[in-house]
Amino acid sequence: MKITKVLALLLCTAALASQAAQDDYKKEIQVGSDRQFGSLKDKVMTFVDNVKVQQGSLLIEADKLEVIATEGKGKEVFIASGNPAHYSQEFEQGKKIIAKAKEIKYDVGAALLILIGEAELSQAGSMVQGSVIRYNLVKQELAAEADGKKSERVTTVFTPEGKQDQ
Template identity: 25%
Template structure:
């Protein structure tokens, strides 16, 4: 069933973190919601009300989620909430957590976009902005802000990045002092 294939586009949430627990990808995706609609003709699935998506250690909460596929086979997932939240254990043992009012991923552009008071935290490292974008193919991450990190209406255009020193560097190892991953 093609519509079942559409639901697997939800796996791309995992792709936004290249350090996600590798075994999660082999786990089944479970979606629970108050209501679901499957439009076979137009290749669109919609989940509404207390949407919870789980796959292995990945847990996503949203108010609404849509998954679609165009005629060319490109897939798009959109999640909406106040906020959409996710958490997942990484292979390195740290947890990645994030939130924003909207999440979108499309296979056509390989872009995952978390927007509206967006923040992603891995371990003690944190990135905050109005729009966080990750290209799953090029592995390029960008952060933009249109209004003081989504907190006020001040047009500051600023993002916040907090990077913790690398523990190995603090312990006297010759590695660099910043851990970006």
């Protein structure tokens, strides 16, 4: 019975989140930093220090960001790095997803977030940790993996109903 409640809660959260995410992805992406440089010819830009990427409620904060636009408009790949880099996005009814990792790769065209290195993703009071976490922002699908060492495993923490902080 408890597993059914958890599954129902996750599916409801995903349905709500999907609508908010769709609205965010229709908005322009803004990048700010203290310094930037790159090659317009090669369609690669680098942003350094106090980097912020915003697309609607989607926010990525990092020490460094590389934007690769070789595939064309709307298919850019953003690679943010930091100690750690942070991602957050607000969804309907105050629900929020928060993530952090040494590297955050945001593939705009695929609406895919890849967290690499000490990765952690939290939503609706539950949290997943691993070496690599892949998260489809539109479908709300997640896959996590450890780095292959016996001492490390993927960890998921489910917060009991009524104790959610988000």
